[in-house]
Amino acid sequence: MLKIFIRSFVSSLVLLFTLTVAAVSKDVKAAFVYIGPTGDHGWTYQHDVGRKAVEAAGFKTTYVEGVPESADAERVLRQLANSGHDVIFTTSFGYMNPTNKVAKEFPNVKFEHATGYKREHPNVATYAARFYEGRAILGTIAGSMTKSNVIGYVASFPIPEVIRGINSFTLAAQKVNPNIKTKIVWAFTWYDPGKEAEAAKALIDQGADVIAQHTDSTAIVQIAEKAGVYAFGQASDMDKFAPKAVLTSVENNWGPYYVERVKAVANGTWSQKDTWHGIGDGMVVISDLDSAIPSNLKKKVKKLQSDLASGKVHAFTGPIYDQKGNLMVAEGKTADDGMLAGMMTYVKGVEGDIPK
Amino acid sequence: MEEKLIKITKRDQPSKAIFFLTPVLAIFLTLVAGGLIFYVLGFKPFEALKFFFIVPIADMYGFSELLLKATPLCLIAIGLSFCFKSNNWNIGAEGQLTFGAIVSGGVALLFYEQEGFYILPIVILAGAIGGMLYASIPAILKTYFNTNEILVSLMLVYVSKLILDYLVVGPWSNPEGFNFPETRQFSDSARLPLLFEGLRIHAGIFLALAAVVMSWFVFYKTYLGFQMKVSGFSLKTAKYAGYKGKKMIILVFLISGACAGLAGVGEITGPIGQLHREVSPDYGFTAIIVAFLGRLHPVGIIFASLVVAITYLGAETAQIFMQIPKYTGQVFQGMILFFLLASDYLLFFKFKFIGSKK
Numbered sequence: 001m002l003k004i005f006i007r008s009f010v011s012s013l014v015l016l017f018t019l020t021v022a023a024v025s026k027d028v029k030a031a032f033v034y035i036g037p038t039g040d041h042g043w044t045y046q047h048d049v050g051r052k053a054v055e056a057a058g059f060k061t062t063y064v065e066g067v068p069e070s071a072d073a074e075r076v077l078r079q080l081a082n083s084g085h086d087v088i089f090t091t092s093f094g095y096m097n098p099t100n101k102v103a104k105e106f107p108n109v110k111f112e113h114a115t116g117y118k119r120e121h122p123n124v125a126t127y128a129a130r131f132y133e134g135r136a137i138l139g140t141i142a143g144s145m146t147k148s149n150v151i152g153y154v155a156s157f158p159i160p161e162v163i164r165g166i167n168s169f170t171l172a173a174q175k176v177n178p179n180i181k182t183k184i185v186w187a188f189t190w191y192d193p194g195k196e197a198e199a200a201k202a203l204i205d206q207g208a209d210v211i212a213q214h215t216d217s218t219a220i221v222q223i224a225e226k227a228g229v230y231a232f233g234q235a236s237d238m239d240k241f242a243p244k245a246v247l248t249s250v251e252n253n254w255g256p257y258y259v260e261r262v263k264a265v266a267n268g269t270w271s272q273k274d275t276w277h278g279i280g281d282g283m284v285v286i287s288d289l290d291s292a293i294p295s296n297l298k299k300k301v302k303k304l305q306s307d308l309a310s311g312k313v314h315a316f317t318g319p320i321y322d323q324k325g326n327l328m329v330a331e332g333k334t335a336d337d338g339m340l341a342g343m344m345t346y347v348k349g350v351e352g353d354i355p356k
Numbered sequence: 357m358e359e360k361l362i363k364i365t366k367r368d369q370p371s372k373a374i375f376f377l378t379p380v381l382a383i384f385l386t387l388v389a390g391g392l393i394f395y396v397l398g399f400k401p402f403e404a405l406k407f408f409f410i411v412p413i414a415d416m417y418g419f420s421e422l423l424l425k426a427t428p429l430c431l432i433a434i435g436l437s438f439c440f441k442s443n444n445w446n447i448g449a450e451g452q453l454t455f456g457a458i459v460s461g462g463v464a465l466l467f468y469e470q471e472g473f474y475i476l477p478i479v480i481l482a483g484a485i486g487g488m489l490y491a492s493i494p495a496i497l498k499t500y501f502n503t504n505e506i507l508v509s510l511m512l513v514y515v516s517k518l519i520l521d522y523l524v525v526g527p528w529s530n531p532e533g534f535n536f537p538e539t540r541q542f543s544d545s546a547r548l549p550l551l552f553e554g555l556r557i558h559a560g561i562f563l564a565l566a567a568v569v570m571s572w573f574v575f576y577k578t579y580l581g582f583q584m585k586v587s588g589f590s591l592k593t594a595k596y597a598g599y600k601g602k603k604m605i606i607l608v609f610l611i612s613g614a615c616a617g618l619a620g621v622g623e624i625t626g627p628i629g630q631l632h633r634e635v636s637p638d639y640g641f642t643a644i645i646v647a648f649l650g651r652l653h654p655v656g657i658i659f660a661s662l663v664v665a666i667t668y669l670g671a672e673t674a675q676i677f678m679q680i681p682k683y684t685g686q687v688f689q690g691m692i693l694f695f696l697l698a699s700d701y702l703l704f705f706k707f708k709f710i711g712s713k714k
Contacts, residue, residue: 064675066682068637071627159535
């Protein structure tokens with residue numbers, strides 16, 4: 001009798017346990033904090049696409065858009081942490097200090113900060129994408145498609161992320177066309193259609209016939225379409241905004257990472273880490289190649305794409321020289337992540353100086 | 357067909373009761389219109405309004421955040437009321453705030469990793485001086501070169517943001533910060549003390565309250581206040597009375613700039629603790645709404661700053677709990693101003709039913 005009682009007690013305990021586990025994993029709620037509107041068709045838009053992937057995986061999500069990096073960020077984070085969210089993705093660099101501050105107060109909530117470097121508490125992880133791999137692809141296309149050998153590049157802020165992109169782009173373009181020059185205009189904004197359009201016009205006036213961008217709006221590709229020059233989409237597939245001008249886009253694909261991390265929270269296997277994924281892990285995606293690209297170039301691009309994905313080719317393979325001709329990476333070597341993370345010098349072939 | 361006739365006549369003098377009632381009416385109309393908008397968007401209007409205006413301040417923490425948000429708005433609006441009362445249209449408080457933050461932030465960085473009781477007063481003073489210097493530009497250009505202060509002060513907002521961009525990207529950026537656009541964190545001695553453990557509300561609120569008292573005293577107890585009032589009603593009268601207009605213009609701009617600069621100090625030495633590109637989410641512009649909603653009266657401005665502050669908090673809560681787009685907060689701010697201007701019609705005109713016509 002006792003034996004039966006114990007057995008049924010244990011089995012009901014096991015049942016209860018499995019039920020709770022199942023209930024917990026379904027109950028996990030993820031929150032996303034966005035710097036811009038979800039309709040920007042750039043940075044925030046792509047994060048929201050990632051959020052929808054989390055929803056599709058069966059989890060509840062919440063988001064707050066247009067959160068300024070001022071004193072307000074901290075309040076929004078605290079409110080999300082306080083209202084039953086188990087993991088919070090903060091998707092802009094400027095949320096770094098508020099994220100770490102609020103993380104300290106809520107040790108049971110996981111925080112995932114995009115593009116930052118501070119992980120002051122065990123419940124803070126950071127993640128970013130190796131966009132420079134995508135830019136190596138764009139550089140290859142730009143170097144082959146330019147006739148004027150002048151390539152324009154609208155940049156946002158002189159930080160390593162952006163410098164790295166310019167360098168990767170220029171190195172790849174030089175490989176297919178040693179005569180190219182990359183002209184940079186600093187827009188000092190991530191998202192300002194007016195300023196971005198001005199920058200693109202200035203570059204076209206200086207003879208650029210291919211324009212790349214490291215800002216988020218669709219203004220640049222639209223200007224390129226009007227001026228009859230080529231351009232590349234940023235963050236999302238911008239082909240529909242400028243079907244003739246856009247040769248391809250580098251898409252930010254956060255969905256797989258978000259789903260993986262939310263699942264890890266649900267399973268209790270989440271741990272702090274610093275993620276830096278590229279084409280190989282699917283965080284950086286190259287959109288369809290435009291029909292204006294000749295088929296042999298298309299083949300070359302596809303080959304480079306698979307080589308970058310497999311790690312056979314690294315975007316920063318020596319010899320790489322800076323503007324003054326000093327050796328940055330020796331022949332046969334590749335730049336390590338430390339060098340990439342702090343990259344603040346232009347490679348040879350980029351015109352102008354980094355604003356100081 | 358019966359038609360009611362209403363006669364609209366101009367009032368000889370704006371009614372004092374209506375003067376202070378119209379802001380309340382404007383807020384009421386905003387709530388009604390807001391509820392209507394929520395309804396049209398497919399949300400339950402009363403629930404949405406509850407999440408917008410009640411839930412955010414339902415606990416101690418929420419209330420402290422309301423005060424934190426209202427502090428810069430109140431401070432700037434008090435300063436602006438000096439300008440607006442005397443017919444000086446300072447639209448550039450955002451620039452004065454930014455420049456004040458730059459100067460005080462620069463001083464705070466000079467004292468990096470130093471401790472001492474004297475640091476904070478210097479940092480605060482630097483912010484007030486920075487705001488005053490920046491406000492003096494449109495004031496001097498107006499008095500001596502007859503420029504339009506609206507344009508000059510507005511344009512200078514963008515200049516100040518570019519200066520801040522330059523500094524945080526370049527010379528003042530954190531040497532250990534991988535060239536991201538932000539400075540180092542200020543030392544504790546350069547930070548405004550917190551009032552309660554665990555809440556973000558800081559001593560800056562006393563600066564705002566001091567400004568309220570000071571403005572009440574100046575407006576209603578001093579000759580300067582009287583001069584400002586007369587200039588506000590009629591510049592010609594002021595001139596005829598022999599008031600030294602130039603001096604007053606510069607003075608009100610300086611007061612306004614000092615208040616905006618102090619608001620900047622409050623943000624960077626309070627909750628933020630460093631300089632970066634986004635010191636203020638356009639407090640300088642929102643404070644214009646606050647000043648008018650508060651009828652340029654010190655006590656009115658306190659209430660108005662609380663009302664406008666809650667539209668920020670409410671927008672966040674409504675998005676978190678009801679997935680209402682956060683930008684509705686700005687719609688609410690716009691509606692308040694719109695209804696206020698519309699109901700001002702009642703100030704100057706009165707309605708009279710004069711029977712009906714068959």
